[in-house]
Amino acid sequence: MKASLSMADSASWYCATVLLALILLGSVRESSLADQTEAFRGSQLLDRPCDEIYVVGEGETLHTISDKCGDPFIVERNPHIHDPDDVFPGLVIKITPKTNNRKLLK
Structure with a gap:
């Protein structure tokens, strides 16, 4: 019984660690995409045509x-x-x- 609890605890910690790593990876990737999008928007404002x-x-x-x-x-x-x-x-x-x-x- 103790062995199965220990294995269940290990599996739970492993899943929690993997889930945390995926969340962190996703937030870093989303952050870098947001920076690229903002830079693109800024360049669009600079290149807008000048009307009369x-x-x-x-x-x-x-x-x-x-x-x-x-x-x-x-x-x-x-x-x-x-x-x-x-x-x-x-x-x-x-x-x-x-x-x-x-x-x-x-």
Whole structure:
């Protein structure tokens, strides 16, 4: 009876260890896939086209928009922007779209 209990305990510990290893392996793999997906999404935002009417996105500044779209005269073309440092997500601006320099460098 003692031998069968000992064997059952060993089998239970073995199963628990294997299950824990599988859970850890799955979470590590899922974490690395999430990082790759986020990097892909970030590059999609950088490569989005610049239309004549542009809506400022989260984290963007006039400088980053100017670099991305190749338009150094954003402030001059948008008289409703009184302070270039006061740019917020959702602000609508007019730009003169240029070809995306990032795509030409790739």
